[in-house]
Amino acid sequence: MLSLVKIVPLVSLILMILIVMPSVVRAAAAESGPVASTYTVPEIKTFSLKQKDVVAIAVEECLPADAVANPLEYKLEPVFNADMMKNRLEVTLMNVTATGGELGTAGGKFIEAFNANYLKRVSIEKAAENRLKITADFPATAKPQITTVKRKRVSRPDNTTVYRTYLVLNFSPGSPAEPAKTIVLDAGHGGKDTGATNNYLYEKNLNLDIALLTRDILLARGYDVYMTRTDDRFINLLDRADAANILNAAVFISIHNNSMPEDMPDSARKLYRGTTVLYNSAAPQPAKDLATIMCDKLAGTLGTHQYPLQNRPGLVVLNSTWVPAVIAEVAMLPHAQDAKMISQRIYRREAAAAIAAATETYFRVCAAL
Ligand SMILES: [Zn+2]
Structure with missing residues (x-):
């Protein structure tokens, strides 16, 4: 009679073979x-x-x-x-x-x-x-x-x-009770690509700091988190989307701070401020729900002006990700009031908490559907 100790590895080996088997069949068919x-x-x-x-x-x-x-x-x-x-x-x-x-x-x-x-x-x-x-x-x-x-x-x-x-x-x-969801956080820009600037403030650095703070919160809450960059380096847009697709992430969240057109007159610049979230209605999983929750939470927490959501199917990270993907534009960097706010770490910490909370709310909404 086989002892239980011997049976368990045998069972797990059979399970592993079954999992790999479809690939053998597919390869043979090809x-x-x-x-x-x-x-x-x-x-x-x-x-x-x-x-x-x-x-x-x-x-x-x-x-x-x-x-x-x-x-x-x-x-x-x-x-x-x-x-x-x-x-x-x-x-x-x-x-x-x-x-x-x-x-x-x-x-x-x-x-x-x-x-x-x-x-x-x-x-x-x-x-x-x-x-x-x-x-x-x-x-x-x-x-x-x-x-x-x-x-x-x-x-x-x-x-x-x-x-x-x-x-x-x-x-x-081999047998998690419930596998942790994987979240891919994408700190926008990096390296030679500074993103928006306002005097000494570089968007790429603000994005990275908010992303790292968000990562720490989500890891502490038991999620698995992958960062497309953890330092100041240039990453191709398709490589950012690849990470979400390869890891079959539950969500892909790209963190940015908005810029405005160079030729915008100063009078208009003064009015152009606040938070918005971008999504892609043509994506396999459009993530408009996630965008709505994220924009409400970010603007509500930071007290920023809230812009309507933006449907942006032309953006690479939104049209190359097969998982729900959004771009959070936390604040408008060229706007003096927004820049002053986001230059302070306490507000970046609040932004991170808002992004993490919105992500968890989105998961609860999805689970309830
Ligand atoms: Zn940006």
Whole structure:
């Protein structure tokens, strides 16, 4: 008779195999298709959160603009096989014609050690026949999952379109009672991109401080939080959206302080002040509810003038995120009164508390629906 001690790991191993199985089926189906597409692997992204470790391998193809009948619906599907062993996941990614980053150099290998809560180490190396071999070692307590996540296509001036999909390996606790929601906080601008300015005040620095303060509040309340930047650096807009999509975040919140057009007359500038929140009505999850709650809470807490919500489907971080996404414009930086207020940390702390409270209210509203 098997002891309970032996049964439990056996059961968890079977569960893990079942979770990985659909990817094997999908890979086999793709291989039997008429033409298996080829692609490059330009970069690999890793994320280490409180309750998950994630490896995302970008696969990309550049096609003539008219090569795809329905570009909106098209998704590049990576072809791969997955083998689950005890505490090790091996994935073979096929049809890789070129590699970038650390894999771009001769004999290059991508190796990263994690904090070992859910993933100990991942190594990625080139193998024969245009293959990449991905080996991930994880502890017995972790549960691996494989998904694919599409990035919004990019049209280039040379009349080509770049399609990218991430092969995402997600390692999280095997049996959480209720997994913590992941929140992606995006401090707007950074590095060479200062955002709005008012004398010595730089929007990028104010955004980062509010985002860091918001992170601390949300972490203390048990949420898992990922920051698109934690210091003063330039981050591409699509990379910001990628983080929310790859991590399957419950919400993506981009934190900004508003600017106004350079040519606006001084008389108009004096009137142009306050808080607004931007959303995208055309997004898969438009997040107008979140925007409404966030704008009310921010303006109510800070005592700023409240502008109507802005529907901005043209903004990259709003039209490239597949999860509910908003941009909170906390205050109007060029306006003297707003600038004086947000330059003081006590108000940035209040803004952070308002953003965190609005996010929690939104979760309660969603749960009640
Ligand atoms: Zn901004």
